[in-house]
Amino acid sequence: MVRLGNAIVSICRFNTGGQLVVCCLICGFGQNVYAQDTATGNSEAKAVYAASQTADRVSSVKSDVAESQSARQKKKGFVTIATIGASPLTVSADTEPQRVVEHVISYWRGLFARVLPDRPDLIVVPEACDRPRGLSSEKTNEYYSVRKDQVRDFFAQVARENRCYIVYSAKRAMGDGTWRNSSVLIDRKGNVAGIYNKNHPTIGEIDQRILCGKDAPVIECDFGRVAMAICFDLNFDKLRLKYVKAKPDLIVFSSMYHGGLMQQYWAYSCRCHFVGAIAGRDKPSQIRNPLGNVIASNTNYFDFAVATVNLDCELVHLDGNWNRLRAMKAKYGAKVKITDPGLLGSVLIASEHETIDIDTMIEEFELERLDDYMARSLAHRLKPGNMEP
Known part of the structure; x- marks a missing residue:
C-alpha cells in the first residue's frame, strides 16, 4: 500500500484456484482501477502485462500529484545564506603573479569548504576578495594582469558543482583601460547572473582609475530578487533610495568596512534582508532580517556564518x-x-x-x-x- 497525496494505492497479486489475479485499488480520487486475468493456463505472462499496466497507472498518479504540488509552490520562501568574512591572503613580495593566482584559488577553496557542508543557496564574500596583501602596487597590478578571470572562473566552478549562487567581489579591468570595483553574482549553473559596479568608490579609488558605477540592478534569482552594495556605498542615500523603490528581497554587501548602524538602517528602510561580508574576523559579517536585527554572525573563533532565512x-x-x-x-x-x-x-x-x-x-x-x-x-x-x- 502506497500513499500518494490524498490517494491510497493498494497493489496485490494472488492465486485463486490456479487463477492469477493482479489488482490495483486507488482511493481518494473518485475512481477504482481493477485488472484481472480470468484465463487459466498461461496466466503468468498476462499477469505481468496487467502489473505493468498497474505500474503505469501508479506512475501517472505520482506525476499528477507532483504537478499539483508543484503548481502550489510559493514563489519565495526559505533560503540558506553563507557569509565569509575572511581576511585577505598574505603572500611574499617576490611571489610570481601566476603563483599568487594559484595561492588565492587554494585559499578560497579552503574557505568554501567550511560552508559548503550546509548546502547554502548563496555564498557572499568580502570586497576585493582576491586582492592579496604583501605586494607593492606595481606587483599587484602585475598580478591583476595575469589573474584576468581565473579566480572568477574558479568561483563559477564551485557554484556549478554545488548548485549555489556565489558573489565574486573584485577589481575588474575594462576594455578601455579603466577599472571597476564590482560584485559579480554567479548562478547555480556557473553563469554570470548580474554585475553591480560600485556607485560610490572612495576618492583614492577614483584616482586609481576605478570609475563610478551608475546603475543599481536588482537581479532575479530563483529564490528572490537581489540587490548589491559595496563598502563606501553604504554612506549615500541616493543608492539606498533606489533600492527602497525597487523593493529587493535581499541586499548583498561586500566590504572592507562594517558600516555600523547603517547596515540596520538599510535593512529596515529597504524592507528586506541584508547580508554583509566584511574582510577580517574582527569586523562582524552578519545576516539581518528586514527589522535590521542580526540573525547570524561570525565570531572571534570563526570567520563565517550560515543561516536559513525566510524571504516570504x-x-x-x-x-x-x-x-x-x-x-x-x-x-x-x-x-x-x-x-x-x-x-x-x-x-x-x-x-x-x-x-x-x-x-x-x-x-x-x-x-x-x-x-x-x-x-x-x-x-x-x-x-x-x-x-x-
Whole structure:
C-alpha cells in the first residue's frame, strides 16, 4: 500500500484456484482501477502485462500529484545564506603573479569548504576578495594582469558543482583601460547572473582609475530578487533610495568596512534582508532580517556564518492591525511567525505555510503593510483642515 497525496494505492497479486489475479485499488480520487486475468493456463505472462499496466497507472498518479504540488509552490520562501568574512591572503613580495593566482584559488577553496557542508543557496564574500596583501602596487597590478578571470572562473566552478549562487567581489579591468570595483553574482549553473559596479568608490579609488558605477540592478534569482552594495556605498542615500523603490528581497554587501548602524538602517528602510561580508574576523559579517536585527554572525573563533532565512515576509505597523494579527495567528498557528523587535511599533510577519504565501495572508485578514500605512498617514496630514495655518 502506497500513499500518494490524498490517494491510497493498494497493489496485490494472488492465486485463486490456479487463477492469477493482479489488482490495483486507488482511493481518494473518485475512481477504482481493477485488472484481472480470468484465463487459466498461461496466466503468468498476462499477469505481468496487467502489473505493468498497474505500474503505469501508479506512475501517472505520482506525476499528477507532483504537478499539483508543484503548481502550489510559493514563489519565495526559505533560503540558506553563507557569509565569509575572511581576511585577505598574505603572500611574499617576490611571489610570481601566476603563483599568487594559484595561492588565492587554494585559499578560497579552503574557505568554501567550511560552508559548503550546509548546502547554502548563496555564498557572499568580502570586497576585493582576491586582492592579496604583501605586494607593492606595481606587483599587484602585475598580478591583476595575469589573474584576468581565473579566480572568477574558479568561483563559477564551485557554484556549478554545488548548485549555489556565489558573489565574486573584485577589481575588474575594462576594455578601455579603466577599472571597476564590482560584485559579480554567479548562478547555480556557473553563469554570470548580474554585475553591480560600485556607485560610490572612495576618492583614492577614483584616482586609481576605478570609475563610478551608475546603475543599481536588482537581479532575479530563483529564490528572490537581489540587490548589491559595496563598502563606501553604504554612506549615500541616493543608492539606498533606489533600492527602497525597487523593493529587493535581499541586499548583498561586500566590504572592507562594517558600516555600523547603517547596515540596520538599510535593512529596515529597504524592507528586506541584508547580508554583509566584511574582510577580517574582527569586523562582524552578519545576516539581518528586514527589522535590521542580526540573525547570524561570525565570531572571534570563526570567520563565517550560515543561516536559513525566510524571504516570504512583510513589515506591518501595529496601528490598526492588532486584532487582525491575533486572528491570523489563531488560524495559522505555527505556520505564521510574528517577530516584534520592541520599541519600533512595527513587526515582521512571515509565512511558513507550504502553499499559502504572506501576501495571501495579508489579503485574507486585510492587514495594512508598513509602507501603505506611512503613505496613508502622509496623505491624511495633507487633507484640508489637518494642518495648522
